Amino acid sequence: MSQSTHFTIGRLADAAGVGIDTVRFYERRGLLPTPKRTTSGYRLYNADSISRIRFVRRAKGLGFTLDEIQNLLKLQDNAGPKAEVKAITKLKLEQIAAKISDLTRMRSALESLSAECSGKGSISGCPIIEAMTGTDGEQQ
Secondary structure (H helix, E strand, O other): OOOOOEEOHHHHHHHHOOOHHHHHHHHHOOOOOOOEEOOOOOEEEEOHHHHHHHHHHHHHHOOOOHHHHHHHHHHHHOOOOHHHHHHHHHHHHHHHHHHHHHHHHHHHHHHHHHHHOOOOOOOOOOHHHHHHHOOOOOOO
16 A cells, blocks of 8 residues: 555544444544644545554553553654563563453352352352352451
Protein backbone atom coordinates (compact mmCIF):
# COMPACT_ATOMS: atom_id res chain seq x y z
CA MET A 1 0.00 0.00 0.00
CA SER A 2 1.39 3.36 -0.88
CA GLN A 3 1.53 6.08 1.74
CA SER A 4 -0.73 8.27 -0.42
CA THR A 5 -3.53 5.70 -0.22
CA HIS A 6 -6.38 6.90 1.96
CA PHE A 7 -9.15 4.86 3.49
CA THR A 8 -12.64 5.70 4.58
CA ILE A 9 -13.49 4.51 8.06
CA GLY A 10 -15.25 1.41 6.70
CA ARG A 11 -12.33 0.41 4.48
CA LEU A 12 -9.88 1.05 7.31
CA ALA A 13 -11.92 -1.05 9.73
CA ASP A 14 -12.11 -3.91 7.22
CA ALA A 15 -8.40 -3.73 6.44
CA ALA A 16 -7.47 -3.72 10.13
CA GLY A 17 -9.99 -6.39 11.10
CA VAL A 18 -11.98 -4.27 13.54
CA GLY A 19 -15.39 -2.64 13.61
CA ILE A 20 -16.09 0.96 12.71
CA ASP A 21 -16.98 1.72 16.34
CA THR A 22 -13.54 0.46 17.38
CA VAL A 23 -11.86 2.86 14.95
CA ARG A 24 -13.93 5.75 16.32
CA PHE A 25 -13.15 4.71 19.89
CA TYR A 26 -9.40 4.49 19.21
CA GLU A 27 -9.55 7.91 17.57
CA ARG A 28 -11.37 9.42 20.58
CA ARG A 29 -8.83 7.83 22.94
CA GLY A 30 -5.97 9.37 20.98
CA LEU A 31 -4.63 6.00 19.82
CA LEU A 32 -5.18 7.09 16.21
CA PRO A 33 -4.32 10.52 14.91
CA THR A 34 -7.24 12.68 13.86
CA PRO A 35 -7.80 11.91 10.19
CA LYS A 36 -8.20 14.35 7.36
CA ARG A 37 -11.76 14.98 6.26
CA THR A 38 -13.23 15.36 2.83
CA THR A 39 -15.26 18.43 2.02
CA SER A 40 -18.36 16.36 2.73
CA GLY A 41 -17.01 15.40 6.18
CA TYR A 42 -15.88 11.81 5.57
CA ARG A 43 -12.81 10.73 7.51
CA LEU A 44 -9.80 9.76 5.39
CA TYR A 45 -7.18 7.64 7.11
CA ASN A 46 -3.73 6.85 5.77
CA ALA A 47 -2.20 3.39 5.50
CA ASP A 48 -0.24 3.92 8.74
CA SER A 49 -3.54 3.79 10.60
CA ILE A 50 -3.88 0.10 9.73
CA SER A 51 -0.51 -0.66 11.34
CA ARG A 52 -1.42 1.42 14.34
CA ILE A 53 -4.72 -0.41 14.89
CA ARG A 54 -2.93 -3.75 14.55
CA PHE A 55 -0.35 -2.58 17.09
CA VAL A 56 -3.14 -1.72 19.53
CA ARG A 57 -4.84 -5.09 19.02
CA ARG A 58 -1.59 -7.04 19.50
CA ALA A 59 -0.70 -5.04 22.60
CA LYS A 60 -4.20 -5.63 24.04
CA GLY A 61 -3.71 -9.34 23.33
CA LEU A 62 -0.55 -9.22 25.44
CA GLY A 63 -2.49 -7.71 28.33
CA PHE A 64 -1.58 -4.05 28.03
CA THR A 65 -4.25 -1.53 28.99
CA LEU A 66 -5.24 1.25 26.60
CA ASP A 67 -3.35 3.76 28.76
CA GLU A 68 -0.22 1.61 28.59
CA ILE A 69 -0.68 1.21 24.86
CA GLN A 70 -1.01 4.96 24.48
CA ASN A 71 2.32 5.37 26.33
CA LEU A 72 3.95 2.78 24.07
CA LEU A 73 2.63 4.55 20.98
CA LYS A 74 3.96 7.89 22.23
CA LEU A 75 7.35 6.30 22.78
CA GLN A 76 7.21 4.86 19.27
CA ASP A 77 6.06 8.13 17.71
CA ASN A 78 8.77 10.14 19.45
CA ALA A 79 11.58 7.57 19.11
CA GLY A 80 11.64 7.22 22.88
CA PRO A 81 14.18 5.16 24.78
CA LYS A 82 14.02 1.37 24.74
CA ALA A 83 14.57 1.48 28.50
CA GLU A 84 11.07 2.93 28.98
CA VAL A 85 9.51 0.27 26.76
CA LYS A 86 11.35 -2.40 28.72
CA ALA A 87 10.26 -0.88 32.05
CA ILE A 88 6.60 -0.85 30.95
CA THR A 89 6.94 -4.46 29.80
CA LYS A 90 8.64 -5.54 33.04
CA LEU A 91 5.84 -3.98 35.08
CA LYS A 92 3.27 -5.81 32.93
CA LEU A 93 5.13 -9.09 33.52
CA GLU A 94 5.01 -8.49 37.28
CA GLN A 95 1.26 -7.78 37.08
CA ILE A 96 0.70 -10.95 35.06
CA ALA A 97 2.74 -13.00 37.58
CA ALA A 98 0.58 -11.62 40.41
CA LYS A 99 -2.60 -12.51 38.49
CA ILE A 100 -1.31 -16.02 37.83
CA SER A 101 -0.56 -16.41 41.53
CA ASP A 102 -4.06 -15.20 42.45
CA LEU A 103 -5.68 -17.49 39.88
CA THR A 104 -3.63 -20.47 41.08
CA ARG A 105 -4.72 -19.78 44.67
CA MET A 106 -8.37 -19.48 43.58
CA ARG A 107 -8.18 -22.69 41.58
CA SER A 108 -6.71 -24.55 44.54
CA ALA A 109 -9.41 -23.25 46.88
CA LEU A 110 -12.19 -24.15 44.46
CA GLU A 111 -10.72 -27.62 43.83
CA SER A 112 -10.68 -28.27 47.58
CA LEU A 113 -14.24 -27.03 48.01
CA SER A 114 -15.43 -29.04 45.04
CA ALA A 115 -13.79 -32.18 46.42
CA GLU A 116 -15.55 -31.63 49.76
CA CYS A 117 -18.97 -31.31 48.14
CA SER A 118 -20.84 -34.50 47.32
CA GLY A 119 -23.04 -32.73 44.79
CA LYS A 120 -26.04 -34.64 46.14
CA GLY A 121 -28.97 -33.73 48.31
CA SER A 122 -30.09 -30.41 49.72
CA ILE A 123 -27.93 -27.31 49.58
CA SER A 124 -27.93 -27.27 53.36
CA GLY A 125 -24.43 -28.01 54.60
CA CYS A 126 -22.84 -27.46 51.18
CA PRO A 127 -19.15 -26.65 51.83
CA ILE A 128 -18.97 -24.42 48.75
CA ILE A 129 -21.89 -22.25 49.85
CA GLU A 130 -20.68 -22.22 53.47
CA ALA A 131 -17.22 -21.04 52.37
CA MET A 132 -18.76 -18.12 50.48
CA THR A 133 -21.16 -17.14 53.25
CA GLY A 134 -18.47 -17.45 55.90
CA THR A 135 -20.35 -20.10 57.92
CA ASP A 136 -17.61 -22.71 57.56
CA GLY A 137 -15.83 -21.48 60.69
CA GLU A 138 -12.99 -19.87 58.73
CA GLN A 139 -12.08 -16.24 59.47
CA GLN A 140 -12.11 -13.83 56.52
